[in-house]
Amino acid sequence: MTGRSRPAIVIAATPTSNGDLHVGHMAGPYLSGDVYARYLRANGRQVIYTTCTDDSQSYVVSTAHRRETTPEELVETSTAKIERSLAAMGTLMAGLPPIDDRYRRTVLDYVADLHAAGRFRLRTVRLPYAKNAGRFLYDGLVTGTCPVCMAGSCGGACETCGHPNNFDELVDPKYTMDPSDPVVYREQTILVLPMEEYRERLTSYYASRTPRWRPHAKQLIGELLARPLPDVPVTFPGTWGIPAPFAETPDQILYPWIEAMPASIYSTWWTAQQLGHAAGDTDHLWRAESDAELVYFHGFDNVYHWGLVDLVMLLAHGDRYITPESNVCNEFYDLDGEKFSTSRNHLIWSADLLAEVPRDLVRFYLALTAPEYQRTNFSRDSLHAVTTRRLIEPWNALADAVTLALVGVDAPAEPRTTEVGRRRSAAMLDRFRLCYELPNYSLGRAAETVITQLGRLRTLADAVDGKRNGHSPVAPGDLLLEARTLLACAAPILVDVADGLLAEGVDLDLGSAQAESVPVFRFPRLPATTAPTGLSPALDGAR
Numbered sequence: 001m002t003g004r005s006r007p008a009i010v011i012a013a014t015p016t017s018n019g020d021l022h023v024g025h026m027a028g029p030y031l032s033g034d035v036y037a038r039y040l041r042a043n044g045r046q047v048i049y050t051t052c053t054d055d056s057q058s059y060v061v062s063t064a065h066r067r068e069t070t071p072e073e074l075v076e077t078s079t080a081k082i083e084r085s086l087a088a089m090g091t092l093m094a095g096l097p098p099i100d101d102r103y104r105r106t107v108l109d110y111v112a113d114l115h116a117a118g119r120f121r122l123r124t125v126r127l128p129y130a131k132n133a134g135r136f137l138y139d140g141l142v143t144g145t146c147p148v149c150m151a152g153s154c155g156g157a158c159e160t161c162g163h164p165n166n167f168d169e170l171v172d173p174k175y176t177m178d179p180s181d182p183v184v185y186r187e188q189t190i191l192v193l194p195m196e197e198y199r200e201r202l203t204s205y206y207a208s209r210t211p212r213w214r215p216h217a218k219q220l221i222g223e224l225l226a227r228p229l230p231d232v233p234v235t236f237p238g239t240w241g242i243p244a245p246f247a248e249t250p251d252q253i254l255y256p257w258i259e260a261m262p263a264s265i266y267s268t269w270w271t272a273q274q275l276g277h278a279a280g281d282t283d284h285l286w287r288a289e290s291d292a293e294l295v296y297f298h299g300f301d302n303v304y305h306w307g308l309v310d311l312v313m314l315l316a317h318g319d320r321y322i323t324p325e326s327n328v329c330n331e332f333y334d335l336d337g338e339k340f341s342t343s344r345n346h347l348i349w350s351a352d353l354l355a356e357v358p359r360d361l362v363r364f365y366l367a368l369t370a371p372e373y374q375r376t377n378f379s380r381d382s383l384h385a386v387t388t389r390r391l392i393e394p395w396n397a398l399a400d401a402v403t404l405a406l407v408g409v410d411a412p413a414e415p416r417t418t419e420v421g422r423r424r425s426a427a428m429l430d431r432f433r434l435c436y437e438l439p440n441y442s443l444g445r446a447a448e449t450v451i452t453q454l455g456r457l458r459t460l461a462d463a464v465d466g467k468r469n470g471h472s473p474v475a476p477g478d479l480l481l482e483a484r485t486l487l488a489c490a491a492p493i494l495v496d497v498a499d500g501l502l503a504e505g506v507d508l509d510l511g512s513a514q515a516e517s518v519p520v521f522r523f524p525r526l527p528a529t530t531a532p533t534g535l536s537p538a539l540d541g542a543r
Helices: 023-042 058-066 070-090 101-116 195-212 215-225 254-276 300-315 348-358 360-370 380-405 419-436 443-468 476-488 495-501
Strands: 007-013 047-051 121-131 142-145 152-154 171-175 183-194 231-233 295-300 326-330 333-335 376-378
Touching: 007 023, 007 254, 023 047, 023 231, 023 295, 023 326, 023 333, 023 348, 023 360, 023 376, 023 419, 023 443, 047 254, 058 070, 070 348, 121 195, 171 333, 183 195, 183 300, 183 376, 195 215, 195 231, 215 300, 215 326, 231 254, 231 295, 254 300, 295 300, 300 326, 326 495, 348 360, 360 380, 360 495, 376 380, 380 476, 419 443, 443 476, 476 495
Parallel strands: 007 047, 007 295, 295 326, 333 376
Antiparallel strands: 121 183, 142 152, 142 171, 183 231
């Protein structure tokens, strides 16, 4: 399948259910994935955009301890908040799939198939162990120093350099729930997935796909391939998570990151049901014969997991499943020049910001300042100033100019366009396609292109108004066509504007950019925003 007939699956990184989504989270995978999914849908593609909460992560345990609640209660409240925030941002997601028996069965069937096929190996490894608590430590339960870049790091992978630090690799480990508890090492036999066995297939895959990746993520993959690939834990001696079903590892759980691929498969199936797509096996949309375009959106700190571990989890099934066309990775989004931090209460919850600022303005500003290739900065003052000066004022000036230019135009006649106008409209669409399509997908450039076209169309509208003196060099139909093309191209970002236009019957299909006539429509205005008055204090929550 090609072109408009090819289905697409867009996966945003699974959020850990230990708190709400702050603005830094939203400016990364969730908004980026939503805009990409909306663009594909505007091109007539069948799109499933989904994610699900990552309830088995040990960060749930450590956060629950810090907040003096139970992991179960934290998961329940956090899931509701995350779902509320995704809805408030206007994402295409049909909701968050329940982590229920169907979910657990999907995960267990997925790993059982790999186990039966002999893909796992038994390994005896050294693990950090909190002596007084009597607990093996991993991921969110342990902090220390990254052995690669020497930055502070949690277990599993370093968010600064992206390299893994499995088992006993973290330097000077400390138990996060009680730093005074002595950490020793104990040997334990676990099941692992040996990634080195997939080197040949990985090398071939990355040679064809990483040219579509952003440079920092591509660099990390090169660094990882330059050394022996690590064994990935499949089971782990712990108590929070799905019990491992293997006789060789009694009383162990599935390592949380092993759930990501079957979780994504399950989420795709669940979302398809909500959208009314034909039923089938849970994994039928991920089968190779579906030829679906699969794209992941996640942060740089998850390149190791989403870009390597999860790929091997698919390759371990042979040729059964599709593999991702691309991993679109963002960098960190700072707040007032410093990293978002829940422990220091240095953050803004997405839902709080959206309660104060119109959604389209939030989406536009986050798109404009998205941390695509390097760290960028969010400022509430800047959101107000930038959206007012660069978007709202020129946008509403264009709306007024279009209204004036169309005074006296015969609406029932549907003004005709000219070849010149159709050519300009097509050129504008081409510029937006360069922003929205892989491999150069860029929210920031799409937002800048909106700003650029506002100024050009204002000049065009003023020229149409020249007809009052009998000297109009621009046909009203051309103005309508180009204005409609701009609105269609901005629609993946400005979702409330798009919904209002669609309700009025305005055609926002991207295939109509060269129409020979255009019905008269009202160019919408944008709401104003006010200077910040202070947001609700953030509560301790998601990492």
